[in-house]
Amino acid sequence: MVKKSSGRGLRDLTVRVKTARGRTLSSTRWLQRQLNDPYVQRAKAEGFRGRAAFKIMELDDKYHFLVPGARVVDLGCAPGGWLQVAVPRINALGQTGGKPVGRIVGLDLQEVEPIPGAEIHQLDFMEDGADDQVKDWLGGSADVVMSDMAASSSGHKQTDHLRIVALCEAAAYLAFDVLTPGGTFVAKVLQGGAEDSLQSELKRRFEKVANVKPSASRSDSSEKFVVAQGFRG
Known part of the structure; x- marks a missing residue:
């Protein structure tokens, strides 16, 4: 169950993290950034599995692709934040009476904790x-294919x-x-x-392409x- 929050009362003071024994400087910086990230705090307060949930919210608010009745595929869905956002928007649980019921399938290489309304499979x-x-x-065919996948950083x-381009x-x-x-x-x-080649292919196959x-x-x-x-099919 995702809890809604006004965002009030969230941490607004900068948290500083000391470098502990066994922790690298880069991991210390990452931890400090996490502790001071307003979207990380908001995700915790509202019950989302990660800050990425707010990215798909913003994209959908602008482009309106997660609609009731839509059939959606979420590639690389772990930890499940995008699924949490999509389920109510496509009415996957049928909780919005009078509107069509959608379906969403999440795929990932790793096991993902269940999310009500989403069908999750471990698949490459x-x-x-x-x-x-x-x-x-x-x-049947999908109305939306979405992906927040990122390859492990090599530095x-x-x-x-x-x-990243290869995954995309x-x-x-x-x-x-x-x-x-x-x-x-x-x-x-x-x-x-x-990349130019992929951009050209997308423009050939779709009516509108935006990078945001x-x-x-x-x-x-x-x-x-x-x-x-x-x-365009």
């Missing part, structure tokens, strides 16, 4: 036959960029196989948006999101 979406399996679970900016491309090609005409693809990319940085993304992060709408 790049495996042969994954597209057919996804459509089988959904009971080398160019290498990390290529890894793999997610896009799954989307091409499972989306219904008019569908939406949303995925994490890096600063500058999708939600305010919930950290200011020092190079991440952006590509939102492609109006899949």
Whole structure:
């Protein structure tokens, strides 16, 4: 159950973390950033599994793709924050009377704690036959394919960029196989948006393509999101 909060009473003082024995300077900085991140605090207060929930909220508030009755695929869904946001918006639990009931399938390589209204599977979406399996679970084609996946950081900016682009491309090609005409693809990319080749392919296959940085993304992060709408089939 996700708790709503006005955000009042959340920590507004800077927390400083001392470097402990066995903790590296980089991990100390990460911990300090987490403790002082207003979106981390808000996620805890409102019952979301991570600050990323506010990114998909902001994207959907702007582009309106998570609608009642939608069939949605969430790639790399762990820890489940995007699923938590999508479930009520697509009416997956049927709690909004008179509106169509949606369905959402989450996929990840690791096990994810259950979320009411979401169907979660441990699957590598790049495996042969994954597209057919996804459509089988959904009971048809998808209206939305979304991905907040990020490759493990190598510490080398160019290498990390290529890894993220590769994940985004793999997610896009799954989307091409499972989306219904008019569908939406949303995925994490890096600063500058999708690579030229992928950007061109998305523009060919979708009516509208935008590269945006939600305010919930950290200011020092190079991440952006590509939102492609109006899949041409």
